[in-house]
Amino acid sequence: MFPYSTILQPLFWMSMGVLIALFFMGIKYWLADANIKMNGWKWSVLSGWFFFLALTVAAAFTLMGEGEWAAGKRFLLFFGIVLLLAGSGIWKLLKKA
Amino acid sequence: MQKRLKERLVISGVLVLLLVAWLLGSRFHATAYQVLAEEFLHSSAYHATRVHDIKWKLTDSLGNEAGYAYMGKGSGYSGDITLLTLTDNDFRIKNIQVLDHSETYSYYQKLQQQNFFGHLQGKHTAMSRRANTVDIVSGATVSCMAIVQAIEASYLEAEGQKPGVQMVAPGWKEAVLLVLFINGIVLLKTQRPRLKKRVLWASQLISVIFLGAWLNNYLTLTQINALLMGHLPLSSGGLFLGLLLAGSILPPLLTGKNLYCQTVCPFGAAQRITGLLGNPRALMPPWHRGLKYLQWALTLVALSLALGLRSPAVSDYTIFDNFFRVGGPPLLVAVTVIMLLASLVVNRPWCHFLCPMEGIFRWLTLINKNVTQVWKNKPKVAGKIS
Numbered sequence: 011m012f013p014y015s016t017i018l019q020p021l022f023w024m025s026m027g028v029l030i031a032l033f034f035m036g037i038k039y040w041l042a043d044a045n046i047k048m049n050g051w052k053w054s055v056l057s058g059w060f061f062f063l064a065l066t067v068a069a070a071f072t073l074m075g076e077g078e079w080a081a082g083k084r085f086l087l088f089f090g091i092v093l094l095l096a097g098s099g100i101w102k103l104l105k106k107a
Numbered sequence: 108m109q110k111r112l113k114e115r116l117v118i119s120g121v122l123v124l125l126l127v128a129w130l131l132g133s134r135f136h137a138t139a140y141q142v143l144a145e146e147f148l149h150s151s152a153y154h155a156t157r158v159h160d161i162k163w164k165l166t167d168s169l170g171n172e173a174g175y176a177y178m179g180k181g182s183g184y185s186g187d188i189t190l191l192t193l194t195d196n197d198f199r200i201k202n203i204q205v206l207d208h209s210e211t212y213s214y215y216q217k218l219q220q221q222n223f224f225g226h227l228q229g230k231h232t233a234m235s236r237r238a239n240t241v242d243i244v245s246g247a248t249v250s251c252m253a254i255v256q257a258i259e260a261s262y263l264e265a266e267g268q269k270p271g272v273q274m275v276a277p278g279w280k281e282a283v284l285l286v287l288f289i290n291g292i293v294l295l296k297t298q299r300p301r302l303k304k305r306v307l308w309a310s311q312l313i314s315v316i317f318l319g320a321w322l323n324n325y326l327t328l329t330q331i332n333a334l335l336m337g338h339l340p341l342s343s344g345g346l347f348l349g350l351l352l353a354g355s356i357l358p359p360l361l362t363g364k365n366l367y368c369q370t371v372c373p374f375g376a377a378q379r380i381t382g383l384l385g386n387p388r389a390l391m392p393p394w395h396r397g398l399k400y401l402q403w404a405l406t407l408v409a410l411s412l413a414l415g416l417r418s419p420a421v422s423d424y425t426i427f428d429n430f431f432r433v434g435g436p437p438l439l440v441a442v443t444v445i446m447l448l449a450s451l452v453v454n455r456p457w458c459h460f461l462c463p464m465e466g467i468f469r470w471l472t473l474i475n476k477n478v479t480q481v482w483k484n485k486p487k488v489a490g491k492i493s
Contacts, residue, residue, distance in 0.1 A: 088433060091444055098451050099384035 046104050059100055063093050115477050121407060121470060125335070128414035132336075136417035143206045144178050144191045151193070151202075162265040165193065172196055177232065178206070179261020181253035185209045185333040185419035188253045192261060198232045200258065209338075211329055211420040213428070213435065214247040223251060232262035246323060246432070249345060280324075280347050283317050284371070288354045291366030307369075311376035319373030319431045324348075326355050326367060327427065328409055328463045332419035335410065355464075359471040361479060368458060368465065374427040375458050378450040385451025390459070398460050406466025425463060 037056075041048055048056075066089040073082035141160065148155035153165040153173050163176040174195040180187045186209030193202040203224045208215065218224065221244045234241060234255055243251045263269065290310040297303055318325050324347060334352060355367035368375055409422035416422075429435035429443045446457040458465055 084433075087440070087444070091447065094448065095381060095384050095451070102384060102386070 041104070044105075048104075052104055052107070055100055055103070059093070059097060062089075063097075066090060066093060111477070114473055118470075118473055118477055124407065124411055125414060128411040129335070132415045132417040140178060140189050140206050144176070144204075147191060147204050147206070148176060153193075159265070161261055174198075174201060175265075177258075177261035177265050179257040179259075179264065181255070181257030181260065182338070183208060183210050183253035184214060184247075184249040185211065185329045186336065186338045188250070188257055190254065190257050190261075192232060192258045194232055194262075198262065200227050200230050200232060203227060203254070203258070205254075209333070209417075209419050210247075210250050211423070211428075214250050217244050217247045218250060218254075223247075223254070227254075227258070232258055233268075234259055249348075277346055280317075280322060281350055283313060284347060284350055284354070287314060287318075287371045288366055291358075291370040294369055295364055295366070310370035311379050314371060314373045314376040315380060318371070319377065319427070323428070323431050324351070325373050325427050326351055326371075326464055327425045328406075328413075328423040328467075329420045329425075331356075331464075331467055332410060332413035332422070335414060336417065336419060338419070355468075356471065359468050360475055363472050363475040365468045365472070368468065372458075372464070374430055374462075375455055377430060378446070378455045378457060381447055381450045382454065387450060387452060387454040390453045390456070402460055402462070403466045403469050405461075406463040406470070409463055410467075423463075426457065 038048075066086065070082045070086035070089070073079075073085055144163075145155070145157075148163060148165075153167060155163040155165055155176060157163050158175075161178045165173040165176055167173045174193060175198070177192045177194070178189070179192070180189050182188075188208040188210065189206045191204040191206055192200055193204070195201055223242075223244050226242050230241070241251070241255055287310055290306050293306050294303060294310075297306070330348065330352060334356075339349075351371075355371070359365045405424075409424065412422040413419050424439070426439050426443045426446065429439045430447070434440070435443075442461075446461070449456040453459075
């Protein structure tokens with residue numbers, strides 16, 4: 011089975027790592043393209059937001075996977091919206107500062 | 108002149124429609140509670156003998172005295188709650204049967220889920236006089252109090268005792284509400300932009316935190332419907348609700364100014380605060396006027412439906428509850444989420460295009476313009492005797 015396969019599992023996680031690295035590298039150029047100058051605190055805020063986004067997705071789908079569908083949906087809906095709103099605010103902040 | 112005539116025709120049409128709905132509602136919803144009560148008693152394990160209008164004596168299958176049944180009314184969140192209380196010979200509650208109520212379904216469901224009726228079993232019917240404590244369900248306080256009031260009042264009335272006078276005392280909740288209304292007046296009167304800005308944002312924060320997140324108490328269509336059906340909130344000890352209704356309805360009716368939407372409404376405040384995170388603009392497409400007419404018409408349909416069906420909560424589509432209580436029917440939750448996200452790009456979308464309260468205030472303002480103002484400016488007949 012794929013998730014527990016000796017060869018495919020490490021390959022899957024390696025490709026995930028490459029994709030995430032590419033994502034962060036892409037963000038750098040994308041922000042430069044949008045004329046947003048980044049500095050230390052801006053990267054910290056963005057990383058924090060991304061961390062919580064990943065945590066929310068992971069937690070919600072773990073709940074769903076454990077059979078707690080209602081809890082998972084509620085979690086994703088509540089924190090997803092909070093993160094979307096926060097994302098909009100952070101975007102505004104990055105552009106302004 | 109043409110516009111004024113049109114407005115007067117619309118107002119007359121609206122008032123006639125509401126009156127017809129009200130009359131239809133009272134014609135088809137005349138409930139005979141005594142019949143309902145006796146039907147329930149006949150289906151129970153007891154034999155009931157009527158003592159008078161609201162009291163029955165119960166005997167079991169062997170003919171032994173088994174207690175009493177009392178029928179009474181309590182003033183709930185959106186209308187009366189009529190119930191039948193079955194007691195033992197010591198007047199301790201054995202069973203409660205709700206004959207009729209107009210409470211919002213989600214509030215009533217809470218009472219059932221938290222076994223409120225079950226917890227009342229074994230308590231004396233005159234609960235407050237016997238210092239029996241009652242566990243009130245959080246978020247459905249008014250409904251719980253109405254049930255306790257109905258049980259107690261039915262017993263006291265049937266036994267020829269006078270019910271205690273309920274004290275209506277103002278507290279910090281009423282003070283906060285008053286401050287918000289005063290802020291609304293300041294916003295309308297002041298010409299200083301800096302003060303305006305400060306007052307507005309202070310009100311928005313107070314409203315979201317206290318009225319929305321903490322108290323979960325705001326103006327809904329259910330309350331307006333209940334008021335139109337003659338249910339006065341003060342009778343359920345709701346000074347806060349009375350103040351909220353008076354402060355929201357009287358200013359647009361008497362002066363044409365709407366205070367509620369500016370400084371008091373917590374969902375409007377939530378949208379404004381969300382707007383700070385985005386870049387909201389006023390949405391003024393060519394069909395903007397059509398959307399406004401649709402909003403006002405929807406309000407009218409909701410009011411007529413509630414009056415016709417004699418159920419204040421039946422047509423309520425306000426989404427404040429879904430936002431502040433984080434839950435509710437999936438469709439309303441979806442609308443809430445869409446509105447919240449839309450307020451990042453559009454200035455208070457719910458308030459401007461869907462909120463029934465805006466529709467209510469629009470009708471009140473029209474009445475003010477065409478009835479109150481005309482009546483106020485009526486030329487006075489000189490009383491001078493020549």
